[in-house]
Amino acid sequence: MQRSCLLSPGCKCNEAFEKAFSYTPEEIINIIKDSGLRGRGGAGFPTGMKWEFAAKAAGEKKYVVCNADEGEPGTFKDRVLLTDSLDKLVQGMAIAGYAIGANYGILYLRSEYKWMLNDLNAKFNEFKNQNYLGNNIMGKGFDFDIEIKLNAGAYVCGEETALIESMEGKRGEPRNKPPFPVQSGYMGYPTVINNVETLCNIPYILEHGVAEFKKYGTERSCGTKLFSISGDCAKPGVYEMDLGITIREMLEMVGASNTKAVQIGGASGSTAGEKDFDKTICFEGFPPGGSIIIFNKSRNMARVLKNFIHFFEEESCGQCTPCREGTRRLKEAVDRIERGEKLSDEDMNTMLELAEVMKNSSKCGLGQTAANPFVDILGKFREDF
Amino acid sequence: MQTAVESKLTVSINGKEFDARKGETILQLAKRNDINIPTLCNHADLCESGNCRMCVVEVEGQRVLQASCTTPVAERMVIRTNTRKVRKTRQMIIELLLAEHVGDCQTCKRNTNCELQDLAAEYGIEEVRFGKSQEKRYEVDTRTPIVRDNDKCILCRRCTQVCEEIQGVEAIKPMGRGKDTDIGCLFGLPLDETTCVFCGQCINRCPTGALTERDATKEVWKAIDDPTKHVVVQTAPAIRAALAEEFDIPPGERVTGKMASALKMIGFDTVFDTDFTADLTIIEEGTELLTRLKKALVEKSQVALPMFTSCSPGWINYIEHYYPDLLPNLSTCKSPQQMFGALIKTYYAQKKGVDPKNIVSVSVMPCTAKKFEADRPEMYDSGYKDVDHVLTTRELARMIKQAGIDLMDLQDSEFDDPMGISTGAAVIFGATGGVMEAAIRTAYELVTGREVPFANLDIRPVRGMEGIREASLTITDPLPEWSFLNGAEVKVAIAHSLTKARMLMDKVRAGEATYHFIEVMACPGGCLGGGGQPIPTSPEIREKRAQAIYTEDGAMKLRKSHENPAVKVLYEEFLKEPNGHKSHELLHTKYTPKDTW
Numbered sequence: 001m002q003r004s005c006l007l008s009p010g011c012k013c014n015e016a017f018e019k020a021f022s023y024t025p026e027e028i029i030n031i032i033k034d035s036g037l038r039g040r041g042g043a044g045f046p047t048g049m050k051w052e053f054a055a056k057a058a059g060e061k062k063y064v065v066c067n068a069d070e071g072e073p074g075t076f077k078d079r080v081l082l083t084d085s086l087d088k089l090v091q092g093m094a095i096a097g098y099a100i101g102a103n104y105g106i107l108y109l110r111s112e113y114k115w116m117l118n119d120l121n122a123k124f125n126e127f128k129n130q131n132y133l134g135n136n137i138m139g140k141g142f143d144f145d146i147e148i149k150l151n152a153g154a155y156v157c158g159e160e161t162a163l164i165e166s167m168e169g170k171r172g173e174p175r176n177k178p179p180f181p182v183q184s185g186y187m188g189y190p191t192v193i194n195n196v197e198t199l200c201n202i203p204y205i206l207e208h209g210v211a212e213f214k215k216y217g218t219e220r221s222c223g224t225k226l227f228s229i230s231g232d233c234a235k236p237g238v239y240e241m242d243l244g245i246t247i248r249e250m251l252e253m254v255g256a257s258n259t260k261a262v263q264i265g266g267a268s269g270s271t272a273g274e275k276d277f278d279k280t281i282c283f284e285g286f287p288p289g290g291s292i293i294i295f296n297k298s299r300n301m302a303r304v305l306k307n308f309i310h311f312f313e314e315e316s317c318g319q320c321t322p323c324r325e326g327t328r329r330l331k332e333a334v335d336r337i338e339r340g341e342k343l344s345d346e347d348m349n350t351m352l353e354l355a356e357v358m359k360n361s362s363k364c365g366l367g368q369t370a371a372n373p374f375v376d377i378l379g380k381f382r383e384d385f
Numbered sequence: 386m387q388t389a390v391e392s393k394l395t396v397s398i399n400g401k402e403f404d405a406r407k408g409e410t411i412l413q414l415a416k417r418n419d420i421n422i423p424t425l426c427n428h429a430d431l432c433e434s435g436n437c438r439m440c441v442v443e444v445e446g447q448r449v450l451q452a453s454c455t456t457p458v459a460e461r462m463v464i465r466t467n468t469r470k471v472r473k474t475r476q477m478i479i480e481l482l483l484a485e486h487v488g489d490c491q492t493c494k495r496n497t498n499c500e501l502q503d504l505a506a507e508y509g510i511e512e513v514r515f516g517k518s519q520e521k522r523y524e525v526d527t528r529t530p531i532v533r534d535n536d537k538c539i540l541c542r543r544c545t546q547v548c549e550e551i552q553g554v555e556a557i558k559p560m561g562r563g564k565d566t567d568i569g570c571l572f573g574l575p576l577d578e579t580t581c582v583f584c585g586q587c588i589n590r591c592p593t594g595a596l597t598e599r600d601a602t603k604e605v606w607k608a609i610d611d612p613t614k615h616v617v618v619q620t621a622p623a624i625r626a627a628l629a630e631e632f633d634i635p636p637g638e639r640v641t642g643k644m645a646s647a648l649k650m651i652g653f654d655t656v657f658d659t660d661f662t663a664d665l666t667i668i669e670e671g672t673e674l675l676t677r678l679k680k681a682l683v684e685k686s687q688v689a690l691p692m693f694t695s696c697s698p699g700w701i702n703y704i705e706h707y708y709p710d711l712l713p714n715l716s717t718c719k720s721p722q723q724m725f726g727a728l729i730k731t732y733y734a735q736k737k738g739v740d741p742k743n744i745v746s747v748s749v750m751p752c753t754a755k756k757f758e759a760d761r762p763e764m765y766d767s768g769y770k771d772v773d774h775v776l777t778t779r780e781l782a783r784m785i786k787q788a789g790i791d792l793m794d795l796q797d798s799e800f801d802d803p804m805g806i807s808t809g810a811a812v813i814f815g816a817t818g819g820v821m822e823a824a825i826r827t828a829y830e831l832v833t834g835r836e837v838p839f840a841n842l843d844i845r846p847v848r849g850m851e852g853i854r855e856a857s858l859t860i861t862d863p864l865p866e867w868s869f870l871n872g873a874e875v876k877v878a879i880a881h882s883l884t885k886a887r888m889l890m891d892k893v894r895a896g897e898a899t900y901h902f903i904e905v906m907a908c909p910g911g912c913l914g915g916g917g918q919p920i921p922t923s924p925e926i927r928e929k930r931a932q933a934i935y936t937e938d939g940a941m942k943l944r945k946s947h948e949n950p951a952v953k954v955l956y957e958e959f960l961k962e963p964n965g966h967k968s969h970e971l972l973h974t975k976y977t978p979k980d981t982w
Contacts, residue, residue, distance in 0.1 A: 176452070316563035318559065318562050318565070319542075320435070321481055322477075322478060324540070324563060329481070329484070347514075353477065354477060359449065361441045361449070363435055
């Protein structure tokens with residue numbers, strides 16, 4: 001079940017570009033659409049469609065942004081791609097640029113990866129020297145360059161519009177949508193923002209073809225996916241797996257036993273209990289973020305919940321009411337529980353109502369999902385409280 | 386015609402179909418059709434921020450509720466504004482805000498005029514289900530003309546938006562993140578150590594009592610109640626066009642005479658009209674402008690042109706911080722408030738035979754920056770503090786109510802002599818473009834001996850609410866002493882709000898401006914939209930106040946500042962000549978370059 005489309009060495013840049021430039025931009029967008037590739041950042045938006053929107057949007061300039069703000073607790077899979085598969089990322093970004101008509105790429109790097117900065121810049125220079133970046137790439141008449149912008153440490157900047165604000169030097173806070181970044185993104189220009197992993201899939205799809213890519217995964221979740229697996233297991237690490245793998249299969253692969261719960265998709269993802277272990281990890285099952293955290297039966301889920309809720313209270317940007325105030329109130333509730341207080345039914349109902357309000361009325365994905373662990377963990381592990 | 390058809394959409398709200406315009410938001414469509422959707426962060430003057438989430442509605446096909454203020458309508462959209470889910474969500478949002486909103490309504494200046502209070506009542510919030518803290522967390526700095534109480538702040542950010550979008554000052558900003566977010570200044574500095582210009586536009590946008598003016602009513606009552614004090618009050622032109630709003634009268638009602646009566650009933654010993662010194666300003670500033678033009682055109686000497694008006698203290702603060710290099714262009718005339726202050730404790734004191742040290746000089750201004758201005762160290766030219774206390778329109782309304790006076794029931798009365806007469810030219814100081822119009826009425830006539838060539842003296846090109854306006858007037862056939870202006874095309878520009886002022890100043894700084902005279906008012910709409918005016922404000926409200934002001938001008942017998950007989954007497958008896966020695970001593974000032982940070 002373990003595949004290696006992303007983690008194995010791919011083709012060289014000259015081959016990838018030779019192939020890519022033999023297509024028209026429209027043809028590339030159609031290939032990516034046909035491949036069924038969905039965004040690997042977590043939300044799973046169809047990549048080909050995103051590119052098509054940006055390609056069709058009017059703008060004197062366009063941008064391709066690689067979201068390398070890998071900030072979901074428990075995720076470290078993009079780090080592997082950035083250090084070991086940078087050529088795939090460069091190919092993916094340049095091809096995205098070619099497809100949508102962008103000559104500028106920005107790598108938005110999480111501040112905790114600052115240590116990579118010199119190395120990344122040196123490698124980008126190398127790519128330039130080899131004419132895989134810069135003006136007139138491989139004599140094909142297409143210019144594309146990549147610059148790096150550093151995040152300042154806020155989780156919310158992984159949200160694409162907050163990311164844009166941050167790149168523009170402003171407070172990292174989500175924008176109202178519409179307009180979407182593909183219409184008006186960085187500096188008001190049409191911008192495609194893709195996760196590192198999404199972009200690294202592009203050269204594979206072009207090299208091996210749509211049919212080969214679709215061999216992996218399920219009908220609605222094509223391809224493989226990287227997971228950062230941590231917690232109570234024998235072999236934590238970064239794994240590449242088919243989308244659609246069951247939780248049980250995954251647990252076996254990483255040598256997890258006596259498992260009580262699996263957190264899939266980071267703090268804002270969903271919590272699987274034993275009853276869920278035969279369910280699949282894919283967009284139509286447990287949505288696949290980059291992070292999988294395994295908890296065995298020795299763990300108290302109330303403390304897990306406390307950790308997540310404290311995280312959200314800390315990382316809410318503070319802009320919209322439900323998220324800013326809601327995370328504060330959820331935190332108060334989990335702290336009371338942690339201190340051994342029993343919440344009255346009335347209080348519990350208020351909190352569940354609050355969770356619903358946060359989900360329904362917050363401005364961005366952070367607030368809309370911040371209460372997930374509260375609802376999920378409380379619902380599935382009531383005995384720990 | 387084709388585009389009109391194309392841009393028309395059919396949208397359903399609560400089961401009823403409406404014609405919607407492409408590009409408008411759900412909230413705009415609902416408002417146009419009298420469907421009430423509650424809002425807090427939304428404001429007619431500001432960009433939609435979508436922060437408070439009060440205005441969420443259900444949209445069919447959408448996973449979550451949509452903020453109606455930021456969601457554009459779409460063809461065949463099905464919207465519900467009044468479902469259980471929507472109501473419950475709004476109720477909880479109000480509760481969440483109330484839980485962090487510390488302060489008693491009864492002791493709040495915004496009691497009965499608070500959007501949060503209104504919504505809590507509307508949504509029947511009888512308890513806050515989250516632990517509501519009653520402990521104050523923030524210190525309140527009551528020294529500065531604008532008082533910020535973050536305990537009452539609900540983080541809607543209208544204040545920071547107006548400071549950025551309309552004024553371009555950005556003195557206050559959201560600081561911190563998440564639960565630690567609050568509105569503050571860089572490095573937590575107090576307001577008076579920032580570039581805050583004290584325009585008070587933030588106060589007028591605040592939905593709660595988090596932003597208010599520094600109170601002067603107590604000091605003024607104390608003076609009135611002190612029999613040894615002779616308390617003199619002056620009222621700015623914009624007050625009469627807005628004061629009634631504080632008494633639940635729709636905007637646009639003029640209460641000049643009722644206001645004069647109320648001030649007398651409150652107990653002020655003398656009630657003057659700042660319009661008098663507005664007329665005086667025209668004489669002083671007009672003379673200054675003509676002198677500068679003469680120097681430039683005849684003597685060919687280096688002189689700073691275009692000249693800028695100097696009546697708006699928010700604008701003065703702004704130029705001192707942001708364009709100190711252009712300070713020589715600023716007219717040296719004090720604002721009408723400060724001219725009056727200097728005259729009350731000199732000319733008036735002499736004439737009345739009162740010892741100036743026993744005079745308490747009070748002004749009623751539509752403005753919070755006037756409080757700052759009155760405190761400036763330069764403003765002691767009478768030998769005393771020229772203006773002791775500045776009340777905003779709102780504070781005056783409070784005093785009228787405290788005195789048990791029903792303003793709208795009062796008979797009209799006149800302002801007092803010797804500085805109670807004024808002209809229509811002075812009244813229009815309250816509206817953007819008004820100083821310019823008044824100046825042109827007088828300057829043109831002084832130079833040519835003829836009235837301005839506009840029907841009914843209404844100089845329409847300088848009126849209106851366009852952010853920047855330009856006009857020009859060619860001088861033909863001037864009087865002999867002004868022959869150097871023959872054929873000259875005098876160009877003027879007007880800006881209101883500081884983002885617009887910045888655009889003009891950048892042009893001037895770059896040497897691209899060909900104007901001779903520029904009027905700048907810090908606040909949108911001019912003084913009638915000042916930070917001391919009744920809350921709420923909106924483009925429509927300001928438009929109505931402007932109409933009231935121009936109607937007042939049109940109804941006056943005297944329409945030109947140089948025809949004000951009381952001003953003539955003042956020159957004869959006291960000042961001698963415009964821009965003369967005494968004028969310079971009392972009516973002119975100097976400015977101080979300041980840093981941006």
